[in-house]
Amino acid sequence: MTTPLSPLTPQQLLQKLQDLGIQAETKTHAPVFTVEESKALRGDLPGAHTKNLFLRNKKGQMWLLVCLEDRKIDIKTLGKALDAGKLSFGSSDRLMEFLGVEPGSVSAFAAINDRNTEVKVVLDQQMMQQSPINCHPLINSMTTALSPENLVLFLESINHSPELLDMDKLNESAQDAG
Secondary structure, three states: OOOOOOOOOHHHHHHHHHHOOOOOEEEEOOOOOOHHHHHHHHOOOOOEEEEEEEEEEOOOOEEEEEEEOOOOOOHHHHHHHOOOOOEEEOOHHHHHHHHOOOOOOOOHHHHHHOOOOOEEEEEEOOHHHOOOEEEOOOOOOEEEEEOHHHHHHHHHHOOOOOEEEOHHHHHHHHHHHO
């Protein structure tokens, strides 16, 4: 019987970025658990700020959606766009099991703990046109900023080539359906 590997620490993640030659800037701050708390705390931190949804369907397939923080997400329309069927939020136990983070600390970086590549990473296409992109480095008391290109480089280096999703088009579809 094998024992699951422990999740990486923020320091190990930041070392991985450095080993890949990725320029990133990390700031430490009080823990934030919601987009609203993040907005109140960050001041004038430039770039795109993210909202991260850990989702699953009835078949047990999982997705990590990383999008702009102010996006309104229609889960039904998202499920259709991802050809996933009906989606729901993954439990905190599942989140820890597959991405190795607690609620509030979810970000694209958490894919590093999905060593069996069971979680598909989906990135907001419009978010990827902004720079830098700010993500929690496996903990919600730090924020790491990096370029969109370097975020993709990182994800590809851990076998999680992301899918880009046109969130503007998705939201238009949701409005048309409603």
